[in-house]
Amino acid sequence: MLLTPGDWQGRGSWRPVGETAPVSFTALIHVREDEQGFLVEGALESPGSADIAVNAWLAPDEFGTWAVTVQAAGINVDGVAKLESVPHLGLLWSDDGLIHVTFAIFTVRDTHGIRGFAKSRRGAITWELALEPRQRVVAGGNVVSIDARRRRGG
Numbered sequence: 001m002l003l004t005p006g007d008w009q010g011r012g013s014w015r016p017v018g019e020t021a022p023v024s025f026t027a028l029i030h031v032r033e034d035e036q037g038f039l040v041e042g043a044l045e046s047p048g049s050a051d052i053a054v055n056a057w058l059a060p061d062e063f064g065t066w067a068v069t070v071q072a073a074g075i076n077v078d079g080v081a082k083l084e085s086v087p088h089l090g091l092l093w094s095d096d097g098l099i100h101v102t103f104a105i106f107t108v109r110d111t112h113g114i115r116g117f118a119k120s121r122r123g124a125i126t127w128e129l130a131l132e133p134r135q136r137v138v139a140g141g142n143v144v145s146i147d148a149r150r151r152r153g154g
């Protein structure tokens with residue numbers, strides 16, 4: 001899986017399908033792994049709007065796919081994702097079938113990209129988010145590293 005445990009930060013946007021003006025947002029995400037799968041807790045912040053809390057649970061199943069549940073801004077969707085190879089792909093839907101969400105997670109340079117669509121009675125939106133690990137201080141030195149593979153001694 002591309003998103004590993006730890007803290008992530010990113011920037012993104014969403015826009016209604018058929019419109020040209022996107023709404024920008026920033027994201028702070030914490031990924032935690034346990035014996036059952038992954039818990040993703042996040043906050044989306046957009047100027048002039050209330051912050052949105054996002055929670056996702058991802059658990060592998062016996063069929064080589066992952067069960068996924070996402071809750072955010074009064075939306076509760078469940079579904080399935082393929083997370084063992086890239087691009088990661090997922091399809092989620094609400095119990096009443098009125099909300100559908102698709103997403104893909106992929107690597108772009110030193111970041112992870114997430115793109116998707118959501119459709120409800122109110123219409124369809126497209127969204128995208130670029131995520132990178134939050135900066136951390138490397139133990140034993142004063143060098144700040146964003147990616148563990150790029151650490152330099154201090």
